[in-house]
Amino acid sequence: MTVKELVEALGLTVISGATGLDKEIAGGYVSDLLSDVMGNCDAGKIWITLQTHKNVMAIASLKDLSAVILVKDLKPEPDMALQSEEEEIPVLGSSLPTFELAGKIYDLLN
Amino acid sequence: MVFEFEVQGGDFATAGNASSQIKKILKQLNVDHHDIKRIVVALYEAEVNIVAHAYKGRITANIDTSEVRILLVDEGPGIPDIELAMQQGYSTASSEVREMGFGAGMGLPNMKKNTDEMRITSIVDKGTTVELIVFINQTTS
Numbered sequence: 001m002t003v004k005e006l007v008e009a010l011g012l013t014v015i016s017g018a019t020g021l022d023k024e025i026a027g028g029y030v031s032d033l034l035s036d037v038m039g040n041c042d043a044g045k046i047w048i049t050l051q052t053h054k055n056v057m058a059i060a061s062l063k064d065l066s067a068v069i070l071v072k073d074l075k076p077e078p079d080m081a082l083q084s085e086e087e088e089i090p091v092l093g094s095s096l097p098t099f100e101l102a103g104k105i106y107d108l109l110n
Numbered sequence: 111m112v113f114e115f116e117v118q119g120g121d122f123a124t125a126g127n128a129s130s131q132i133k134k135i136l137k138q139l140n141v142d143h144h145d146i147k148r149i150v151v152a153l154y155e156a157e158v159n160i161v162a163h164a165y166k167g168r169i170t171a172n173i174d175t176s177e178v179r180i181l182l183v184d185e186g187p188g189i190p191d192i193e194l195a196m197q198q199g200y201s202t203a204s205s206e207v208r209e210m211g212f213g214a215g216m217g218l219p220n221m222k223k224n225t226d227e228m229r230i231t232s233i234v235d236k237g238t239t240v241e242l243i244v245f246i247n248q249t250t251s
Contacts, residue, residue: 034158035216038151039223051211055158058126062133062150079123 001025001109003046003067003090009108010101012069013093015076017084023066027109030102034059041065048102052076057083057091065089069105071098111135111173117157119165119186122210128169129154132180139173145246148224149178152242155217160184162207164237177226180242188234196222 004021007014014021026044031037032051041047043064049056052074060068061083067090070076076084076091084091094101113135115128129150136146153169160167164186172179189195195202196218203213222228227243 032211033214033216034211035155035214035220038154039216039220043147049211053210054123055125055210055212058130059154062126062129062154 003092006046006067006105006108007092010094010104015070015084015091015093016081017067017088017090019085020067020088020090023090025066025109028102028105030098038063046105048098048105050074050098052080054079054083056080057087057089060084060089061087067092069094069101071096071101113171113173115169115171117160117164117167117169117182117184119161119163119167119184122161125158125161126154129157132169132171135171135173136178141173141178141246145178145244149180149242149244149246152221152224152228152244153180155220156180156182156240156242158212159217159238159240160186162203162212163187167237176245176247178242178244178246182240182242183237184239185237188236188238189230189232190234192230192232 003023025046028046029041030048032049044066046067047065048069050071057080069092073095133150164184167184170181198219199215201213201215207213225242226245229241232238
């Protein structure tokens with residue numbers, strides 16, 4: 001499944017980085033601890049978080065993640081959105097809280 | 111080949127820039143991607159540690175055909191008890207840093223896990239020196 005297909009399936013908002021929507025999704029990871037993602041999340045996954053600062057994109061880029069999804073209608077800080085555009089890694093938004101969103105995505109990917 | 115980067119303490123907006131540059135260099139050099147992944151995890155954690163804890167630092171990456179050796183030297187408060195700092199979950203990060211999702215006490219263990227050798231020396235009130243060594247391109251397949 002591509003990021004674009006996930007967006008369409010769940011009605012997610014594309015906040016930034018739309019040029020990266022064709023990336024394939026290898027799986028998902030849920031964490032708000034950056035070192036946890038750094039140490040344990042694999043390339044190609046989507047990262048569900050409530051962190052909205054620029055360092056999220058630094059990690060998404062270093063780990064070659066496919067997209068970042070912000071829960072509960074959270075919005076990225078401007079420099080996070082900017083880096084998402086530059087790196088072509090989409091930042092997506094959902095109104096759902098983490099548990100519900102992760103459950104829906106898990107169903108779609110498995 | 112030797113590459114040097116300056117890191118500014120407290121500047122989270124640029125945290126990870128050196129790691130990102132070194133990742134690009136390693137890719138250009140066709141280093142095995144599993145090795146790149148390990149180096150990037152260890153280096154990013156070490157870089158963020160300078161940003162989160164020190165006043166400033168310098169990263170020197172030595173890359174040759176069989177190993178990547180990265181030296182991170184900072185001026186900062188130092189680490190009084192390195193053994194304690196190495197423990198999973200132990201952190202002295204400020205509450206602001208923790209709110210960003212850093213400071214979970216996972217950085218040093220991540221560095222240890224993703225390197226072949228790691229050496230830390232520190233002098234309190236002067237600074238910390240970290241050496242990260244990863245052997246590269248060892249697979250014979």
